[in-house]
Amino acid sequence: MRKQFTILVCKILKFVGGLIGKGSSLPGQIALKIYPDILGSIQLPKYIVAVTGSNGKTSTVEMIAHTLCESGKKVVWNKEGSNQIEGVTTLILSNSTLSGKVKCDILLIESDERFAKYTFKYITPTHYVITNLYRDQLTRNGHPQWVYNAIKDSIHPETQLILNADDPLVSCFGYKKENITWFGVGDIPTDTKDFDGVYNDGAYCPICKAPMTYSSYHYDHIGMYECANCGHKRNDTEYTVTDADLEKGEITINDKYKITLSLKSLYNVYNILAAFTVASIVGVDNDEICKHLSNYVLKNFRVVTFTLGNRKGTLVTSKHENSISYNQSLKLAASDKECDVLIIVDAVSRKYFTSDVSWLWDINFDVLKSENVRNVVLAGTYCNDLATRFSYSQVQKEKIKVIESIEDAVNFLDNDSKDKIYVITCFSDKGKFLDKVKVD
Amino acid sequence: MKLLHLYHDIMNLYGEYANVSALERIISNSGENVEIDRISLGDTADLQAYDFIYIGSGTEDNQKLVLEDFAKYKDSIAEYINSNKPALFTGNSFEMLGKTIIDCNGKEYEGLGIFDFKVVEQNKRRVTADIVYTADFLNKPVVGFVNKCSEINGIDSHLFQVKYGIGDSKDSTNEGIRSNSFFGTHVTGPILIKNPHLLLYIAQLISNNTRDFAVSTEHLQRENSAYEVTLRELNKRYAQ
Numbered sequence: 001m002r003k004q005f006t007i008l009v010c011k012i013l014k015f016v017g018g019l020i021g022k023g024s025s026l027p028g029q030i031a032l033k034i035y036p037d038i039l040g041s042i043q044l045p046k047y048i049v050a051v052t053g054s055n056g057k058t059s060t061v062e063m064i065a066h067t068l069c070e071s072g073k074k075v076v077w078n079k080e081g082s083n084q085i086e087g088v089t090t091l092i093l094s095n096s097t098l099s100g101k102v103k104c105d106i107l108l109i110e111s112d113e114r115f116a117k118y119t120f121k122y123i124t125p126t127h128y129v130i131t132n133l134y135r136d137q138l139t140r141n142g143h144p145q146w147v148y149n150a151i152k153d154s155i156h157p158e159t160q161l162i163l164n165a166d167d168p169l170v171s172c173f174g175y176k177k178e179n180i181t182w183f184g185v186g187d188i189p190t191d192t193k194d195f196d197g198v199y200n201d202g203a204y205c206p207i208c209k210a211p212m213t214y215s216s217y218h219y220d221h222i223g224m225y226e227c228a229n230c231g232h233k234r235n236d237t238e239y240t241v242t243d244a245d246l247e248k249g250e251i252t253i254n255d256k257y258k259i260t261l262s263l264k265s266l267y268n269v270y271n272i273l274a275a276f277t278v279a280s281i282v283g284v285d286n287d288e289i290c291k292h293l294s295n296y297v298l299k300n301f302r303v304v305t306f307t308l309g310n311r312k313g314t315l316v317t318s319k320h321e322n323s324i325s326y327n328q329s330l331k332l333a334a335s336d337k338e339c340d341v342l343i344i345v346d347a348v349s350r351k352y353f354t355s356d357v358s359w360l361w362d363i364n365f366d367v368l369k370s371e372n373v374r375n376v377v378l379a380g381t382y383c384n385d386l387a388t389r390f391s392y393s394q395v396q397k398e399k400i401k402v403i404e405s406i407e408d409a410v411n412f413l414d415n416d417s418k419d420k421i422y423v424i425t426c427f428s429d430k431g432k433f434l435d436k437v438k439v440d
Numbered sequence: 441m442k443l444l445h446l447y448h449d450i451m452n453l454y455g456e457y458a459n460v461s462a463l464e465r466i467i468s469n470s471g472e473n474v475e476i477d478r479i480s481l482g483d484t485a486d487l488q489a490y491d492f493i494y495i496g497s498g499t500e501d502n503q504k505l506v507l508e509d510f511a512k513y514k515d516s517i518a519e520y521i522n523s524n525k526p527a528l529f530t531g532n533s534f535e536m537l538g539k540t541i542i543d544c545n546g547k548e549y550e551g552l553g554i555f556d557f558k559v560v561e562q563n564k565r566r567v568t569a570d571i572v573y574t575a576d577f578l579n580k581p582v583v584g585f586v587n588k589c590s591e592i593n594g595i596d597s598h599l600f601q602v603k604y605g606i607g608d609s610k611d612s613t614n615e616g617i618r619s620n621s622f623f624g625t626h627v628t629g630p631i632l633i634k635n636p637h638l639l640l641y642i643a644q645l646i647s648n649n650t651r652d653f654a655v656s657t658e659h660l661q662r663e664n665s666a667y668e669v670t671l672r673e674l675n676k677r678y679a680q
Contacts, residue, residue, distance in 0.1 A: 143587075357634075361454070
């Protein structure tokens with residue numbers, strides 16, 4: 001009776017919350033108060049796929065859900081992105097019958113990396129994707145090793161791990177373990193022999209702490225690493241991007257399966273690869289997966305195209321406080337044909353207050369010295385911090401314009417230039433820009 | 441002018457290398473030649489040959505690894521500090537100079553014993569905050585952030601007083617340690633970029649202790665504006 005009652009309460013609260021536009025974590029929070037062990041008493045489907053990591057969770061989960069749904073499978077997933085235990089509880093209970101059965105083929109859960117151990121106390125995922133571990137939200141999170149330890153506590157021995165082989169820290173989850181599904185990127189044209197970031201979190205082996213060597217880097221410390229001391233190295237992968245032409249926007253998985261990219265960034269390639277891997281494991285035909293992932297445009301609004309006067313532009317949402325995510329967005333802009341780049345730091349975070357901009361110093365802004373980049377406009381409350389950071393970069397001084405007001409920055413860019421505009425900013429600030437242009 | 445950045449590739453969380461870059465720029469803008477040595481685990485340096493020493497923060501594991509290596513400098517770092525030469529250790533790097541560090545499993549590590557404080561770590565909760573601190577030697581507060589999992593007790597010569605944020609331990613109103621021209625603080629990140637007045641103070645110490653050059657401040661307009669904005673935002677927030 002208590003179970004039925006709790007499920008009913010959760011469903012009603014979810015329904016009411018939906019009507020008044022309230023968040024999706026409160027119903028679960030209340031359900032857990034009424035019946036703390038409720039998740040343990042729910043009958044879950046055959047496949048429970050969890051996704052965690054510093055970056056790419058939401059995009060990966062969205063692409064998995066899209067592919068599986070298009071292939072005719074019934075998927076329950078947290079599309080609102082409520083990825084802590086309360087949100088996951090809401091998701092499961094509101095999709096459950098009153099007798100406590102979740103009716104779907106696959107339960108797909110994006111989980112916050114720091115709180116996964118609470119979420120997966122009562123739910124044992126059948127498959128667990130770990131995307132990457134980067135410096136992230138440093139005024140709230142611990143460093144990557146700290147987050148690693150938190151995720152480690154969330155892993156059940158019977159769960160099939162699906163790991164990014166190219167991330168040396170993520171790979172530790174599979175150290176000396178059999179039966180891991182590894183995914184990764186092979187040799188591709190954009191690889192570099194030398195490290196080109198500002199800091200190298202792959203300098204020392206995460207297992208034994210001896211200096212680590214790389215035969216090549218895909219980006220930052222993601223690449224082909226090997227520790228001569230303990231043997232920790234990039235594993236051979238079962239799902240591999242065997243070719244990637246980012247200029248053309250096409251990748252090949254396992255020498256055979258071609259996918260065209262709507263977003264030509266290596267970051268996106270990893271998310272697609274993870275989605276491909278999961279869809280393939282749960283039984284979707286590989287050719288069909290390619291069809292659904294090709295040209296797929298994410299609906300999570302992380303990339304928005306817009307028109308400003310006569311000019312076309314793309315806004316790329318990059319988490320503030322996450323330098324590796326930022327680097328990818330900068331590379332995307334710098335690798336395009338002639339463009340202006342607008343960087344906005346007006347509020348550091350959307351969800352909580354911080355005034356810290358230390359993360360700017362971990363970002364490799366030097367990529368904007370590329371000839372393709374004509375003007376670099378720095379805007380927002382923290383434009384002076386940006387200007388200081390740029391004064392220590394190799395970006396040519398004459399390119400840089402510091403314009404505190406976002407409106408003035410938009411007016412500056414509203415001209416007859418034929419060049420594209422890239423806007424790089426965070427969730428907290430993107431609306432302040434998109435308000436002033438026409439979103440396509 | 442010689443600056444030493446110790447353990448630059450392993451004690452390097454959150455853009456801390458920029459503390460050394462800021463000193464390099466201000467000294468060189470003041471007309472002095474600057475040479476920076478960046479060395480790490482397994483290297484050896486003659487500390488007395490330097491005019492300034494910096495170490496940044498690292499993960500708890502890396503700090504223990506560095507501590508083992510750093511022990512070889514026990515006598516020379518004591519001599520360096522006693523001779524009133526300037527050094528800045530940020531984040532958990534200055535913890536190495538105390539008596540002991542007890543990790544989250546209860547294991548005790550012996551520090552260099554230059555100071556009498558003791559450090560205790562836990563692994564339950566990351567202690568983080570934006571901070572505003574004051575110091576008796578500065579006419580403006582210091583801004584920054586702290587990200588740690590340890591408490592420190594037994595410091596008798598404090599560097600900062602806590603205006604907003606967190607101190608050495610729960611309920612402590614003090615933060616960090618000052619001894620002669622040695623500065624140890626848990627403030628993480630590029631504190632000398634974000635606080636141009638602190639940069640100036642340390643550059644002045646380097647100048648007084650060595651060649652008595654006149655420190656140039658002309659290039660710091662953006663830094664000063666950025667500092668004022670951050671101080672304003674933090675005051676506004678914490679006053680709520």
